[in-house]
Amino acid sequence: MKRIVSLLLVLGLMAGLLVMSGCTAKPKETEKITIEYWQYTFDTKVVAIDKLIAQFEAANPNIKVVHNTYPYDNFQQKLTASIPAGVGPDVVTLFYGWLPKYITGDYLQPLPEKYFPLNTVKAEFSDVVKASIVDDKLWSLPTTVRTLALLWNKDHFTAAGLDPEKPPTTWAELVEMSKQLTKREANGQLTQAGFAYNTAGQGHNWLREVLLPQAGVQLLSNDGRTVTWNSTPAAYDALQWFVDLAKKEKVGEIGFFDNDSNAFINGKASITVDGSFRLGTLRKNAPDLKFGVAELPVKEAGDDKLTFASYWTHAITKSASGAKLEAAAKFLQFITSEASMELYMKETGELAARKSFAARKDLSEDPKLGGFVRGLAYAETTFMPDESIIRTAMIDAVDRMLLQGASAKDSLDQAAKDAQAAYDEFYKGK
Amino acid sequence: MKPELKPRHKGLTLRQQNNLWAYAFIAVPVIYFFLVRVWPTLSSFNVSLRSWNIVSTNRPFVGLDNYKQMYADPIFRKALYNTLRYVLIGVPAQMVIALGIALLIQRVVKFAGVFRTAYFIPFITSAVAVSWVWRFMFMRHSGLINGILLKLGFPQQGFLNDPQQALWVIAASIIWQGLGFQIVIFLAGLLTIPQMYYEAAQIDGASEWQIFKNITIPLLNPTIVFSSVLATIRFLQTFTQIVNMSSQGRGGPLNSTLSVVLHIYQTAFERFNMGYASAMTVVLFLIIMAITIFQLKVLTKKFEY
Numbered sequence: 060m061k062r063i064v065s066l067l068l069v070l071g072l073m074a075g076l077l078v079m080s081g082c083t084a085k086p087k088e089t090e091k092i093t094i095e096y097w098q099y100t101f102d103t104k105v106v107a108i109d110k111l112i113a114q115f116e117a118a119n120p121n122i123k124v125v126h127n128t129y130p131y132d133n134f135q136q137k138l139t140a141s142i143p144a145g146v147g148p149d150v151v152t153l154f155y156g157w158l159p160k161y162i163t164g165d166y167l168q169p170l171p172e173k174y175f176p177l178n179t180v181k182a183e184f185s186d187v188v189k190a191s192i193v194d195d196k197l198w199s200l201p202t203t204v205r206t207l208a209l210l211w212n213k214d215h216f217t218a219a220g221l222d223p224e225k226p227p228t229t230w231a232e233l234v235e236m237s238k239q240l241t242k243r244e245a246n247g248q249l250t251q252a253g254f255a256y257n258t259a260g261q262g263h264n265w266l267r268e269v270l271l272p273q274a275g276v277q278l279l280s281n282d283g284r285t286v287t288w289n290s291t292p293a294a295y296d297a298l299q300w301f302v303d304l305a306k307k308e309k310v311g312e313i314g315f316f317d318n319d320s321n322a323f324i325n326g327k328a329s330i331t332v333d334g335s336f337r338l339g340t341l342r343k344n345a346p347d348l349k350f351g352v353a354e355l356p357v358k359e360a361g362d363d364k365l366t367f368a369s370y371w372t373h374a375i376t377k378s379a380s381g382a383k384l385e386a387a388a389k390f391l392q393f394i395t396s397e398a399s400m401e402l403y404m405k406e407t408g409e410l411a412a413r414k415s416f417a418a419r420k421d422l423s424e425d426p427k428l429g430g431f432v433r434g435l436a437y438a439e440t441t442f443m444p445d446e447s448i449i450r451t452a453m454i455d456a457v458d459r460m461l462l463q464g465a466s467a468k469d470s471l472d473q474a475a476k477d478a479q480a481a482y483d484e485f486y487k488g489k
Numbered sequence: 490m491k492p493e494l495k496p497r498h499k500g501l502t503l504r505q506q507n508n509l510w511a512y513a514f515i516a517v518p519v520i521y522f523f524l525v526r527v528w529p530t531l532s533s534f535n536v537s538l539r540s541w542n543i544v545s546t547n548r549p550f551v552g553l554d555n556y557k558q559m560y561a562d563p564i565f566r567k568a569l570y571n572t573l574r575y576v577l578i579g580v581p582a583q584m585v586i587a588l589g590i591a592l593l594i595q596r597v598v599k600f601a602g603v604f605r606t607a608y609f610i611p612f613i614t615s616a617v618a619v620s621w622v623w624r625f626m627f628m629r630h631s632g633l634i635n636g637i638l639l640k641l642g643f644p645q646q647g648f649l650n651d652p653q654q655a656l657w658v659i660a661a662s663i664i665w666q667g668l669g670f671q672i673v674i675f676l677a678g679l680l681t682i683p684q685m686y687y688e689a690a691q692i693d694g695a696s697e698w699q700i701f702k703n704i705t706i707p708l709l710n711p712t713i714v715f716s717s718v719l720a721t722i723r724f725l726q727t728f729t730q731i732v733n734m735s736s737q738g739r740g741g742p743l744n745s746t747l748s749v750v751l752h753i754y755q756t757a758f759e760r761f762n763m764g765y766a767s768a769m770t771v772v773l774f775l776i777i778m779a780i781t782i783f784q785l786k787v788l789t790k791k792f793e794y
Contacts, residue, residue: 132738136758139543160761164544246639249630259737314629314650314736447759451739458742462652 092386093123094379097148098371099134103339107406108394115393122386142166149379149387152371153199155190156446159485162193167374169196174388185412187368187440199374200395203409205334206366206434207265209233209356213349215240215251215329226330226353230273230300233330233356237310240329249312254304255328256311257319262301263453265332265355268367268441270297273358278441284486288475295467302460302467313461324348334369335431338408352430368438370412410435444485452477530774537767544761555768565769567744568752572725575660575748579724583664584716587671592705594672595679605676609669616666620733623662624649649734652745659734659746663727671716678712679705707790714788718781725777726750749773 096112098104105128112124127148129137135157141147153161161167177197180188184200191199213223219239227233237253244250256262271278271288274297280287288294304310316322323331324345332355341348355366373394379387393399400411410431416422423432443449456474459465501509537555541548559565594604611619626633627648635645649655682705690700706713728750732738739755740747749769757766 133758139758139761142544160542161544164542164761165547166544248639248645312629316630317628445760447755454737454741455743458652462647462650462742 091121091123092382093125094149094383094386094390095125095127095147096150096152096390097127097129097134097138098152099131100128101131101336101407102343103407104371107403110402110406111394111399114399115390118393119386119389122389124390145378147378148376149383150373150375150390152373154446155199155201155370155372155440156443156449158191158198158372158374159193159442159444161374162198163485166376167198168377168379168384169198170200170375170391171384171388174392175200183413183415185368185414185417185435187370187435187438188372188412190440190442191372199372200391201370201372201412202394202400202403203407204368204370204412204435204438205336205409206368206431206438207261207269207332207334207355208366208430208434209353210323210331210333210337210350211353212323212326212329213351214326219329223349224351226351227356228353229356229360230358234304234308234310237304237330238308241310249315250327252312252315252322252328253310253330255319255322255331255333256305256315257313258454258457259313259450260319261333262319262457263450264367264369266298266301266457267449267453268439269355269365270301272439273297273362273365279482283442284482286475286479286482288478289468289471295471298456298460298471299467302457306461323350335409335428336407338427338431339406342408352427354430354434364434364437366434366438368435368440370440443481445481448481449478533767533770536763537771539764541763542761543757543763548764551764555765556772558765559768559772564744564747565749565752568740568747568749571656571740571745571747572727572749574656575663575727576721576724578657578660579664580717580720582660583667583671583720584713586664587668587716588675588709590668591672591675591679592701594676605673608672611666612669614666616729617733619666620662620730623658624734627658650736650742652743655735655742655746659727659730662734663724663730666730667720667723671720674712674716675709678709681712682708710788710790714784717788718784721780721784722777725773725780728754 096108098108105126108126112126116122116124138147138151158167175197177192177195180197180200185204187204188201191197191201209226211226216223216225216236221236221239227236233254240251240253241249242251258266267278267288271294274291274293276291276294276297277287279285305312311328316325316327319328319331320333320337320340322328323333324341326345326348338352341350354364357364373391375384375387375391394403395412397411397413397415400413400416403409404411404416408428410416410422410428417432417435423429425432452474455477456470459470459473460467536548538550538552539548540551540554590608594601594608597604627635629635629645629647629650632648634648639645647654648658686704686708687700690704695703727748731740731746731748731751735741735746740751750773753766753769753773756762756769
């Protein structure tokens with residue numbers, strides 16, 4: 060009997076939700092609009108958004124925001140499965156490299172011009188956000204962006220006789236210092252990695268978006284349709300340099316302490332290249348670790364600095380219309396406001412996406428955040444039609460050389476071909 | 490219509506009434522089976538002929554394009570090759586080991602239940618948990634196995650980071666985990682062999698090996714067929730262990746552990762290409778069906794004693 064009653068209750072609730080979601084008429088003052096927001100589970104981000112939702116609901120008593128999170132590994136699977144089922148979010152946070160697939164799939168709608176005038180956005184948001192503009196329409200906006208920077212363990216530096224306040228600033232210095240910081244047992248087993256080596260972490264981004272361009276490589280043809288990673292011989296040298304960190308200089312190994320961030324957090328690796336999002340994790344899991352943050356090293360002293368920016372970005376799906384669309388737009392406007400960015404930045408360690416923050420001295424001179432914030436001024440982001448194909452192409456390029464002894468030329472040529480497939484697919488028929 | 494115990498129609502005999510009840514009860518699982526098994530299978534045939542970005546409502550018909558793409562896809566070929574390796578390594582190894590252990594357990598008088606339980610526990614343990622324990626054991630650094638190798642003076646091995654070894658490590662974990670189930674099946678099969686054949690053979694002075702070869706194996710044939718079919722299907726569908734043990738869960742390094750099912754999953758849910766993923770599903774379905782029919786036809790033998 061109890062079961063029947065609860066079943067009826069659930070059915071009634073579902074029917075109620077259906078009626079509500081079908082309702083597009085302007086609601087009365089008393090009627091509550093519910094919108095659903097989805098992101099992947101990342102502790103600090105979940106906490107930040109929960110706080111923002113509480114503020115937003117207090118300011119907009121007739122809007123309720125349901126916050127759902129799913130683990131990164133099956134986030135897209137949950138999302139895609141929800142679509143044919145006719146459920147799913149009104150506002151969703153996606154990785155910028157995923158956007159094209161959702162736009163061509165006709166899943167998203169452009170952000171309403173009324174709330175997000177394109178010119179204002181271009182003027183107020185970091186240039187990194189340009190990857191959200193497709194076909195002259197704005198499809199998403201981030202609260203924060205992330206840049207890559209170099210993190211180093213000060214205690215390791217001191218122990219190895221290096222100046223703990225002088226991180227490497229060039230490729231050569233990085234190799235030299237890493238060698239001095241690497242420790243092995245008599246049988247050759249690595250006990251401390253000078254450099255936290257892992258292509259699959261941020262390594263593939265650093266290699267593709269920073270090391271290759273630093274070596275003078277243009278990543279895409281001028282029309283953006285052809286992958287030109289291997290357009291100059293210097294590209295092969297850059298790849299070789301990255302592979303040699305593990306192969307020749309032996310300052311790190313893939314799989315050491317499972318992965319790069321684990322090794323650094325546990326004080327087993329001395330230098331790492333990672334994103335600003337790691338600050339939150341470091342604060343939580345390794346509060347006593349003495350580390351510094353510096354801008355990424357350049358190839359030769361005096362070269363222009365470069366870093367890679369990427370971002371998670373909020374978009375509105377097709378399932379929001381009428382009053383729900385209004386509510387969704389208001390919510391998105393709220394979580395991308397200056398005040399929200401301030402809170403979000405504090406919680407997660409990511410960098411606010413509005414230009415107004417870049418000029419703030421308290422941020423750019425912050426001992427931890429500073430290295431990332433200063434990078435925003437010169438950060439680059441390349442349009443990626445399919446992040447997973449491009450990531451895999453780069454990881455495999457390194458693996459072929461490390462594990463199968465392939466040459467840099469063969470391996471990078473193959474990687475460029477693998478990545479080209481993603482661009483061909485995206486521009487098919489355009 | 491709800492069948493009633495008391496016949497309203499004069500024409501309905503007791504037998505018909507009983508049948509009606511039977512059909513009513515069978516209808517429930519049949520409908521369920523149709524809805525969750527047959528219908529999705531049929532619709533994946535349909536989707537395999539379409540180009541469908543999963544987030545889109547637009548699914549244009551493209552004929553056999555997806556199948557042509559598959560023919561030209563080196564990763565699909567690699568995944569197919571790996572999957573066959575999983576089967577060829579896993580099925581014989583699992584069956585031989587399971588049969589051996591079943592024969593040993595059968596002879597144990599004391600604590601047979603303890604052994605049976607011990608071997609069965611891995612099977613009821615979550616595959617994800619088992620995979621991670623194996624992953625930690627086979628880690629290149631500070632992994633248990635490499636620790637032992639180093640102590641014995643052998644060089645450190647790449648294991649899951651080595652394209653030559655990774656598939657073997659994953660296959661070994663699947664073999665180990667499925668062992669308990671196969672042992673229980675074999676033990677049940679062994680019990681069905683009448684004791685009198687063994688007694689007769691012993692009186693005739695047959696050796697242990699002769700008894701095993703001429704009595705146990707032939708009379709165990711139905712069990713062996715059943716076991717091998719189940720094991721083959723399970724190895725053809727390998728997914729969980731690869732996701733949790735391979736580097737980055739992507740079937741690496743260099744696709745050396747990628748199975749067809751994982752490739753299908755990545756195509757569908759990372760690249761959103763449902764049409765192509767469905768086409769691969771259809772091919773996998775046909776392969777599984779062909780192998781199963783082959784096994785049932787070829788392996789099943791009738792023995793008369």
